[in-house]
Amino acid sequence: MTNDKSKLPTDLNPQKIPQHIAVIMDGNGRWATSRGLPRIAGHRQGAKTLKELLRCCKDWGIKALTAYAFSTENWQRPVEEVDFLMHLFERLLHRELAQMHQEGVRISFIGDLSALPKSLQTEMEGSMTETLNNQAIHFTVAVNYGSRNEITRVCRQVAQLVQQGELSPQEVNESLVEQYLYTADTPEPDLLIRTSGEMRLSNFLLWQMAYTEMYFTDILWPDFNREAFHQALLSYQRRVGVARRRHRRFGQVKASVSA
Numbered sequence: 001m002t003n004d005k006s007k008l009p010t011d012l013n014p015q016k017i018p019q020h021i022a023v024i025m026d027g028n029g030r031w032a033t034s035r036g037l038p039r040i041a042g043h044r045q046g047a048k049t050l051k052e053l054l055r056c057c058k059d060w061g062i063k064a065l066t067a068y069a070f071s072t073e074n075w076q077r078p079v080e081e082v083d084f085l086m087h088l089f090e091r092l093l094h095r096e097l098a099q100m101h102q103e104g105v106r107i108s109f110i111g112d113l114s115a116l117p118k119s120l121q122t123e124m125e126g127s128m129t130e131t132l133n134n135q136a137i138h139f140t141v142a143v144n145y146g147s148r149n150e151i152t153r154v155c156r157q158v159a160q161l162v163q164q165g166e167l168s169p170q171e172v173n174e175s176l177v178e179q180y181l182y183t184a185d186t187p188e189p190d191l192l193i194r195t196s197g198e199m200r201l202s203n204f205l206l207w208q209m210a211y212t213e214m215y216f217t218d219i220l221w222p223d224f225n226r227e228a229f230h231q232a233l234l235s236y237q238r239r240v241g242v243a244r245r246r247h248r249r250f251g252q253v254k255a256s257v258s259a
Contacts, residue, residue, distance in 0.1 A: 006059040009230055016237045018190035020064035021057065022212070024204055025050065027196030027220030034220075040084045045222035047092055054139055056226050058103065060233075064138040064186060068204045072112070072146035086117055089143065093123040097130065104136025110182035111145030138186060145182075147206035154180040183208055191236050193229075195221040213240055 008014055025046055032042030050067055057065045070085060100107065107127045114121075124143075157180050161167040167176075178184060189205065189212045197218040201209065215232045217224070 008060045012060075012230070012233055013237055014061065016240060017061055017233070018213075018236060019062065020066070020187050020189045020191075021062055022066045022068070022189040022192045022205055022209065023050075023053070024068045024192070024194040024198075024202060025221040025224075026194060026198050028222060030196065031220040031222040039081055042222055043081075043085060043088060047088060049222050049224055051096065052226065053224070053229060054100075054105065054137070055103075056229055058105070058137045062137065064140070064189075066110075066140040066142065066183075066186070066189065066205070068142045068145065068202070070111075070143045070145070071203060072144055072149055073203070075144075086120055090117070090120045090123050093120075093127055097123075097127050100139070101131050101134065104134045105131060106134040106136075106138045107131045108138065108140040108186075109143055110140055110150075111143045112149065113144065115144050140183070140186060142204070146203045147201075148203055150182055151207060177207070181207060188212065190240075191215060191232070193217070193224075193232050195219050195224050 008017070028042035028046040029039040030042070031045065032039050035041075054065055069089070074085075075082060097107075109124045109128065113124060116124075154177055158167065158172055158176065162169055162172070183205070188208045188210075192201075192205075192209055192212050192214045194200075194214070194216050197216070199216045205212075213236055215235055217228065217232065219228050
């Protein structure tokens, strides 16, 4: 493995690098509790881990990273923790935007952003507008996001079009549905990483991850460093050949060649 952290480790095949990675960042609270720290300390460290992962993805040629930062169910957490997270999102955006823009990061936010504090919405909208044309890596953050809510929202929009006569029921297909998803302009994830030993999707990108490879690790999110990410990519490459990544069959049997 090369000593230059900005370069792809030599035991990873550049032809088999996933182009879009999704992450469920689990374990911030447990990381803090195990150290006798308040839960918010885990979120602070988790934010640093995400920043480092984003830079690593950019350095190693990964074109998109989507992070599950706050789910629709997370409102049930203690008010103090929720308030801290909202302030943390806003503070990080304000502090990191210029650097991310300089590094060519395109920032997007998905979810029901209307429920967020107005000042945070303003920061989000500004960051999306400012970085819209950046092409080094597409960084999507899911905030107040729930996949069932997303799909229900799409169904409502499509039903309204049918009701108004702008669309016939026969025209409703997968491609149409995908046009109304939050992720309409982003390829589906090749790899999902979830930390802290949990092995479920937790209402994250259910439609988009129909054919995504999944990697689960016991490492708590704040400890998920470059080496842990390296191991996740090695596991992915062992399971996914170049041909499968380029020619996914999506459940179909490859046609045999007749003699």
